[in-house]
Amino acid sequence: MHEFQERARSLVQDGTLSYDQKLRRLAALATEALPYPALSADCQEALDKRVICDMFEGHAPYTARYILPDYEKAVRQGLAYLELPPPTNLADALAFLQVMYANVPSVTTYPVYLGDLDKVLAPFVTDDLTDDDLDAALRRFWIGIDRMLPDAFVHLDLGPHDSRLARSIFRVERSLRQSVPNITLKVDPDLTPDSLVDDGVRTVFETGKPHFVNHPMMVADHGERYAAVSCYNSLKIGGGAHTLVRLNLKEAALRHAGTADEFLTTTLPRYVELTAELAEARIRSLVEDQHFYDTHWLAVEGLIDIHRFSAMFGIFGLAECVNLLMQHDGHDGRYGHDDRTNAYAVRLVERVAALVADRPMPYCDGGNGRCYLHSQSGIDLDEGVTAGCRIPVGDEPDLLQHLETCAPHHHLFASGISDIFHMDETAVRNPEAMVDIIRGAFRQGMRDFTFNLDSNEFVRITGYLVRKSDLAAIEATGAARHSSDHLAAGAEANFHLTQRAVKRIGCHERDPR
Amino acid sequence: MSATLADAATGDVSAITGFVADTITFSNVDGPGNRFVVFLQGCNFDCVACHNPQTIPLAIGEHFRTSVADLLPRIRRAAPFLRGITVSGGEATLQPDFVHALFSAVQADPELARLDCFVDSNGTADDATWHRLAPVTHGTMIDLKCFDPDIHEQMTGQSNAPVLHSIELLHGMGLLYEVRLLILQGVNDDPALLRRTGEWLASVDPAMRVKMIAFRAHGARPHEPALVPPSHEALEAAAANLQVADLQLCLV
Structure with a gap:
């Protein structure tokens, strides 16, 4: 009990944690007051x-640790619990999702899946909406996601088909350069055009996202209705x-x-x-x-x-x-x-x-x-x-x-x-070469493909992304806006994945002690 | 780049040998996409700025001798990840039989047939060589060291007339993928010269792809006076001077 109190005290008095970060960690700590589910002596020892x-x-x-709500169904039928009717236009749909996200649990306390947004939002992208309108609407939505769900395990999916939404999302990503949300692009040799993979590769050069997955292999294992969430x-x-x-x-x-x-x-x-x-x-x-x-x-x-x-x-x-x-x-x-x-x-x-x-x-x-x-x-x-x-x-x-x-x-x-491949700066001038390598990786039976540019501001830690500048700030002040940034700082210190750092964005893959 | 390959050799060419300095499994700087690159030994230029001077000598040892059959397994291993192969140098067109045999063998191999075959060249090959390679070649990248004949001779020891001719010829054959200009500060970056260069290139193809490469000291031999790597600003200024019509400039 004394140790429990000490840990609770050190959390509430930690000047580098935000109010929300303290609240979430105290909640995690509280369950330790309960007995662990019954295990055999051998299992307990292996765990200890x-x-x-x-x-x-x-x-x-x-x-549940990872929850993938059926957002397409949600926007079709509305939400009784949240008293939301089905949205009828893009602005309503984005507001609907923003509310819903705040009510989707996970082990991180933040939603790890925001939907296959190109499909979820497709009914609301009408011909009268210009690309500029679309970009502006998504840009506001994107800033909201990063500020209200400050956790790098917050993830959405795109593809395998090309769409105005996927293109707009990549444009917004490149202009905002946020670490949240994380993104996966589903790639199918028959359904995904090179130009969309190329657009994804160019977005990686700017933001370290998206991650690429082998769509046919995923469909064979999970059926059409699957998604990559959190990290990989x-x-x-x-x-x-x-x-x-x-x-x-x-x-x-x-x-x-x-x-x-x-x-x-x-x-x-x-x-x-x-x-x-x-x-x-x-x-x-x-x-x-x-x-x-x-x-x-x-x-x-x-x-x-x-x-x-x-x-x-x-x-x-x-x-x-x-x-x-x-x-x-x-x-x-x-x-x-x-x-x-x-x-x-x-x-x-x-x-x-x-x-x-x-x-x-x-x-x-x-x-x-x-x-x-x-x-x-x-x-x-x-x-x-x-x-x-x-x-x-x-x-x-x-x-x-x-x-x-x-x-x-x-x-x-x-x-x-996940295997993370590091590319030197010459890759930037020839995105087609990365497209070839991604296509080849999937041709050779790889399921997931992630690459980083050595020179990038964004660094993948275990799978999630942090900005080097955020890590530097943690080093200097101990505080971060993203909860995952703290995890990255720990991982970096142990793995030497970059240099050290601190943060605003959170992640759950952390020893709470 | 629509070479018809119908008359690609079908006989066994795998025993044909060439003098190969080195190979690179994955390259993203030797043509479109990800490429396997074969560097052939021996060059007829002696460029002051060459970053692979060890590949210049033509008096070559037998240890460089490599057969097409030696190269194919290496290419097959990397093939799933490749868009194509490139022969470079040295000067690849000094060994046209080997290049022809290699490209023919790649196109005859079921595992490799989807790969495209490019030549990276100094552009001095004669018409007969280009016509011989054309049926098995999908694209070429030609280095133009300098548009001014006198400066070109100072830089390479050779006239640029065959180079300019090759650029026109290959464009006419649909085989010119890109022209490359190596920019040496104070040597070939005079604004008026670059303007004339751009005008001439645009007269061949207004939308030509032109890669402007800043000289880098890495690998090059010592020179008196020292060769100066252009700053990024200097390269951008050179590009601004070169830009004519719809030339597609790429700065490296």
């Missing part, structure tokens, strides 16, 4: 030792993820005595099951104890459906894991640089995928009764361990080798995988 991780979602989950989480629209748990493969490898082959049949299955146990306990707490899906207005009005939810089973630290296990076997190859090590990494991930596919999970109809596999992109406190299946920062091989190392993993991660 951080071999497995609950992403600090709290002791009593009372919202691909889930069903009208559904989402109850929770995200993750397994630190490096820590698992450190607890293994034996060959790399034996790891796949002994230590790995043991920790996969402990991770699954943690997921199941948290799902049951959310569904059976807190009754989230019976009571929340989004469920009551049919804008989410528990049958379109699953949970996310994350892994990270693959690079350190396979390097350690290869060393055990007397082989000194490095992940990303050595064929044998890379081939073993693929076998290991395939084994995880098979184990997760064999583990029934309650309330996970969205994933056919199983968790979605996810390559988890890190949180601010991770130190000495690399995100997901990435190659360690600074050890990346040449671009082709990098792509070849990553591509074989992507099809296994239905709920997303």
Whole structure:
């Protein structure tokens, strides 16, 4: 109790946190006064030792982690809970969405999904509306999003079809250069014209957004109604993820005595099951104890459906894991640089995928009764361990080798995988070259593609974006307007992803302590 | 850039060899999109500002000898991510048989046939060489070191007459993708000269794509007096002087 009080006191007295940031962190802290969902002794120990991780979602989950409301349905039928009739023009639709966003929960307290806006708003973009009108309206809306939802995990989707809305959104993005909202462009070789991908690439040069996803691969896993939300989480629209748990493969490898082959049949299955146990306990707490899906207005009005939810089973630290296990076997190859090590990494991930596919999970109809596999992109406190299946920062091989190392993993991660490719300044003068690489990545079976310009003001931390200038301000003052900026500062200090920094934009992937 | 490829060689050309200095798997500065680049050894110019002077000598060792068959697996590996391939140099057109064989082999390979084939050249090849390469070539990028013949000779040791002729010829054949001007401060950036250059280029093609490249000391040999890399402002001023008609200028 004394420690609890100390943490509460340090939050309320922290001069670098805004009122809202204190409020949200105190709420997260409060659930720690409740007992944790019941776990076996082995599972509890693995959690305490951080071999497995609950992403600090709290002791009593009372919202799904990631929620993807069906906004198209919402604007068609109106919202009873919020007393909003269906909008009939663009101005009303934008006001409608702004109100709705403020009432969509998530583990961050901010909505992680704002809709496939090109589709949601399409009925309201009439021929009499000029591009200038459209840009002006979206510009006001965009500023509202950044200031009222100051969290870099706030995310919207566009594509795969071209549209006036997608083009306008990219123009507004380039002119405003905000870190919120984050954006995904869905890319289909048959449906998405090069010129739209090119427009996306030019927008990355200015703002670090959008992220690109392989539309046909996503549709094969989730159906047409899917979206990428938060950072690199691909889930069903009208559904989402109850929770995200993750397994630190490096820590698992450190607890293994034996060959790399034996790891796949002994230590790995043991920790996969402990991770699954943690997921199941948290799902049951959310569904059976807190009754989230019976009571929340989004469920009551049919804008989410528990049958379109699953949970996310994350892994990270693959690079350190396979390097350690290869060393055990007397082989000194490095992940990303050595064929044998890379081939073993693929076998290991395939084994995880098979184990997760064999583990029934309650309330996970969205994933056919199983968790979605996810390559988890890190949180601010991770130190000495690399995100997901990435190659360690600074050890990346040449671009082709990098792509070849990553591509074989992507099809296994239905709920997303991220590899961030760094481009030098020459890329800016030849956006077509980036279009070729993105098209090629998807042709080679990659699911997600993100790139950064080395010179960019915007930096991807684990997956979300921060501005270097905001980080510099945190360094100087300790305060930030975006809640995710604080996370980025922690991640930067541990990962050396940029230089250090502070912020206004928030993110949930944070140790609350 | 609508070369018909109907008469591309169909025989086995994979054993044909050339002198290859180096290859680059991904390049975004050697033509449209992302490209695999083959740098051929040997050049008939001796430019003061050359940033790859080691590729100039023609007296080449056997260790440079590379067959088409050696290159194809390297290109296949990168192919999913490529728009095309570019041969550069050195001076690629000094080895027309090899270039022809490489392009023919790429176009005959089911995995590679969608790639386009470009030549980056100093423009000194004769008409017969261009006509020989045309059926297997989709585009060319020609360096114009200087429009003024005397300055050109000082810079390269050669006349610019064949270069100007190649630019006209290739444009007429639909094979001119871009002309490149390397800007050396105080050497070829005189405003009146650039204006004449722009007028001549626009007389060939009013909408010509022209890449203006600022000289960079990196890689170049020492020179007396020292060559000066133009500032960004100087490059922009040079572009303003060059701009005529609808010339599409790109500054690098």
